Amino acid sequence: MDEALLNRLQLPYRLCATCGKPTITGAPYCMRCGEGTRSPGSQAPGPHPGAPEPAIVPLIEQPDGAPPISWEIPENLRHTALLKRQKIIPSDGFERRLASFLVSAPTADRIQLLSLGRIPIEPRPYQIDSAVSILESMRGSGILADEVGLGKTIEAGIVLKEMILRDTIRRVLILVPASLVFQWKQELEEKFDLVVQEPASPDTLVEAEADGIHLLSLARAKSTKVQEALLRIPWDLVLVDEAHALKNHLTQSHRFVFSLKRKYTVLLTATPVQNDLRELYNLINIxxxxxxxxxxxxxRKFMVDRFTVREPEQLRAACARVMVRHRRADTLIQLPPRKVNNCVVIPDETESELFDLTMELARRTMSQLAGEGEHTALLLSILLKESTSSPQALLSTLESAVLPRAVREKESLLLRRVIDLGRQVKVTAKMRELVRQVMSDPEPIIVYTEYIETLRTVRNLLTEAGARVFVYSGQLRMREKAETLLAFRAQGGVLLSTEVGGQGLNLQHCHRMVNFDLPWNPMRLEQRIGRIHRFGQQEPVQITNITAAGTFEEVLMRVLLSKIRLFELVIGEIDSILAYLQDPVPLDQRIGRMILESPSMSVLTERMEQLAEEIQAAQRAFTEDQLISAKVLDLPAGTAPT
Amino acid sequence: MNTPLHYGKHLLSLLESAGRLSLADEQVNLGETLQPWFMGEKAVTPPWSSPQAYFWQRLCRAVSEAESAFFRFSLPASRWPEVLSDLEPPVWIFWTVAHFEAPRLVEEAVAFAVDATRVKGVPLDILMNEIALLNPEKLHVTEEQLQDVFARLQAATPELLAPRTDAIRAEMASTLKTELERIHVYYDSLLKRRAITEETRFLLQEREQLIHEHHRRLSPRSLRIHMRMQFGLVLSR
Known part of the structure; x- marks a missing residue:
């Protein structure tokens, strides 16, 4: 390459005086031979475009060339040093302090994470190891490739929090599948106290406003305008969940992420190799x-063919320099089994009529308001879910006149009939079954419902039956919530909870759970189960799902959830499986549409079966990919990891 | 056995004698003040062979939160540590952690001794052997004295840390060079024998951007240091 060619390509290159090869104009080093790279004692290079901002609290000016040093002096040290009364401090306190410092003091081979004392969760030791590996030996960029369910999100969260605490990063871009956006936001906020920015229009994002954590679905980020904006910004950290979406170097996703300006890159995937060893190369290359x-x-070095590794030991050793992978067997997390009891009750005639007419009302409303967007579908989905939860929940919505006036006028007879029936049904078959289930065993039990009206009705019934009931809902204050959990732990009985209690709680002292109504998003179901089926659980976990025969909820349970064996999956598996689905529309929205647009139960059953097959295909693909990844990356079972 | 584990076990026996915990066989029964640091557990079995375990980290954190951050002592002249012999009492000693904001996580513990005119680095376990001879003392520290000590300590830190700073910068420079070489091998393989097309242009731009990002991340110039003071004391003879 000569100067003329460089000029023709209009690239800011010059030819290096030492090696004669092209290097960036204005860069302090030759990118070919490294000439100009500063070594200790040599002259300091000039600033480069991406040089970070000065330290957080620069207390003193440094001589030329020395790095900026900021100091953090704890207030309690200043305070006790200046105590006017010259308080005498016992020397044994000093001995403890010194001994504890000598145990925990960081050394070249032992780092202390600042984030651990500043997050409300207790990460497992292997999760801490993963984060330290990324931060230390991998210099901030690596692949978190633990087997599913081991908490890659926690590991990524520690890396993120640690880098932010140390002011190493300011502009963060997190790309996740659409179905996981909400979950990521919630986890970062609740588990890491990190505020996520959700720009209304990321396509107008500019560098000056890019400080903070930006969370986007990969699909949205790839859209032309957003992509253009994101590509202009020099990100400090780019983090991609379910990163096997980037496995193919010819896809737009791979190209896009590869082209992002970034200092550090962290990829999360349980299956770094899927169909071809080249995929591993592609991910590591990012x-x-x-x-x-x-x-x-x-x-030449590692591939015999697409699936066969030539030098497996060498490949594993090489991968270990950019990838952290834990197997379930390495982590000693062996959870007891789950036992699922799908309990189908027979509703009486009035109840059945109530279900059918509510369904009819929803379908008619849907056809009248067709084309009015997702809002209508969402509203009607809530109505349908309430109808299977309790008449009280349904009435609370219907009586608050949420349906559009036109519908209320046109369907006034049907609407009145539904309300009349709802008022007639005081106790449903599901409620009677719940009372029976609860009273049949004195062990503590958690009952989940999505609706506060259902919760109130069920609470009254259980109290009348003589059960000790604790209520956990979003209406409680923080202190009340904590007290409720303490009382439930100490006294046992029944914890009646809305969806608020479906996340973030540790209730492993209890091993029985009832889903009184079913959320349509399988991840929420799994989160509920995760409250009791977690580390520390000693007993087999009993999950009871109560549904009423002849309702769409029963179809959902019988056809979809049972067929995909949701209740038997490993924690976290469903997230990965759903990320394999081609359709970007969230599953709960698809289910809602399906129910509303199916003219009969038989059609609904058929469509639900198709959806189940689609998920099963994703499940199979995921399982195969897991096996391929394990074959390539893991040592044989029983062998200690290197 | 001069290892962190040795100090860990010493710390356990100190906490036992202070009534904060009790030891029974391999198990540690935690007192009420320590239980919140261990998720409310009343008894735990420490990993006796691993000083890096979470147990020790939590225990140390509990102590650093609960004990005072500044002490005042005197020491008989005959037992004045050799390493402090060139300093005039009162001597301030501070235990700190230096975090080097290099591309990888680098942290080191450093102890400093400061008198009216000088600042020097001292071993982390200074005074550990003289602990039995330390006497709690009524030593008055004024705001001005403390500010002066901090100012001198901060001014001297760059020089005291210089050998380490240079080593880390050299590592950064060497890593930068290695990574740039990798990028060139990679792009050379892609660009070999290619005609100049839009694709070539794209690859060249991509390479340029990568190189810029590597400079941004790995340039020795981007090194910063953050010092976190943990605790300190003032010592007289």
Whole structure:
């Protein structure tokens, strides 16, 4: 390459005086031979475009060339040093302090994470190890490739929190599948106290406003305008969940993420290899371009064919420099089994009529308001879910006149009939079954319902039956919630909870759970189960799902959830499986549409079966990919990881 | 056995004698003040062979939160540590953690001794052997004295840390060089024998951007240091 060619390409290159190769104009080093790279004692290079901001609290000016130093002096040290009364401090306190410092003091091979004392969760030791590996030996860029359910999100959260606490990063871009956006936001806020920015229009995002954590679905980020905006910003950290979406170097997703300006890159995937060993090369190349020199070199060195590794030990050793992977067997997390009891009750005639007419009302409303957007579908979905939860929940919505006036006028007879029936049914078959289930065993039990009206009705029934009932809902204050949980732990009985209690609680002292109504999002179901089926659980976990025969809820349970064996999946597995679905529309929205647009139960059953098959296909693909990844990356079972 | 584990076990026996916990066989029964640091557990079995375990980290954090952050002592002249012999009492000693904001996580513990005119680095376990001879003392510290000590300590830190700073910067420079070489091998393989097309142009731009990002991340110039003071004391003879 000569100067003329460089000019023709209009690139800001010059030819290096030492090696004669092109290097960036204005860069302090030759990118070819490294000439100009500063070593200790040599002259300091000039600032480069991406040089970070000065330290957080620069207390003193440094001599030329020395790095900026900021100091953090704890207030309690100043305070006790200046105590006017010259308080005498016992020397044994000093001895304890010194001994504790000597145990925990960081050394070259032992780092202390600042984030651990500042997050409300207790990460497992292997999760801390993963985060330290990424931060230390991998210099901030790597692949978190733990087997499913081991908490890759927690590991990524620690990395993120640690980098933010140390002011190493300011502009963060997190790309996740659409179905996981809400979950990520919630986890970062609740588990890491990190505020996520959700720009209304990311396509107008500019560098000056890019400080903070930006969370987007990969699909949205790839859209032309948003992509253009994101590509202009120099990100400090780019984090991609379910990163196997980037496995193919010819796809737009891969190209887009590869092209993002970024200092650090963290990818999360349980299946770094799927159909072809090249995919592993592609993922690692995003994190560390040139790590395997070139694809030709990688093929020659490691590939016999698409699926067969030539030098497995060497490949594993190389991968360990950019990838952290834990197997379930390594982590000693062996949870007791789950036992699922699907309990179908027979509703009486009035109840059945109430279900049918509510369904009819929803369908008619849907056809009248067709084309009015997702809002109508969402409203009607709530109405339908309430009808299977309790008449009280249904009435609270219907009586508050949420349906549009036109519908209320046109369907006034039907609406009145539904309300009349709702008022007639005081206790449903599901409620009677719940009371029976609860009273049949004195062990503590958690009952989940989505609706506060249902919760109130069920609470009254259980109290009348003589059960000790604790209520946990969003209407309680923080202190009341904590007291309720303490009382439930101490006294046992029944914890009646809305969806608020479906996340973030540790209730492993209890091993019985009832889903009084079913959320349509399988991840929420799994989160409920995760409250009791978690580390520390000693007993087999009993999950009871109560549904009424002849309702769409029963179809959902019988056809979809049972067929995909949701209740038997490993924690976290459903997230990965759903990310394999081609349709970007969230599953609960698809289910809602399906129910509203199916003219009869038989059609609904048929469509639900198709959806189940689609999920099963995703499940199979995911399982196969897991096996391939394990074959390539893991040592044989029983062998200690290197 | 001069290892963190040795100090860990010493710390346990100190806490036992202070009534904060009790030891029974392999198990530690935690007192009420320590239980919140262990998720409310009343008894735990420490990993006796691993000083890096979470148990020790939590225990140390509990102590650092509960004990005072500044002490005042005197020491008989005959037992004045050799390392402090060139300093004039009163001597301030501070235990700190230096965090080097390098591309990888680098942290080190450093102890400093400061008198009226000088600042020097001292071993972390200074005074550990003289602990039995330390006497609690009524030593008055004024705001001005403390500010002066901090100011001198901060001014001297760059020089005291210089060997470490240079080593880390050299590591950054060497890593930068290695990574740039990798990028070139990679792009050379892609660009070999290619005609100049839009694709070539794209690849060249991509390479340029990667190189810029690597400079942003790994340039020795981007190193910063953050010092976190943990606790300190003032010592007289």
């Amino acid at each position: 994190v560390s371009p040139g790590f395997f020199r070139s694809i030709r070199w990688f093929r």
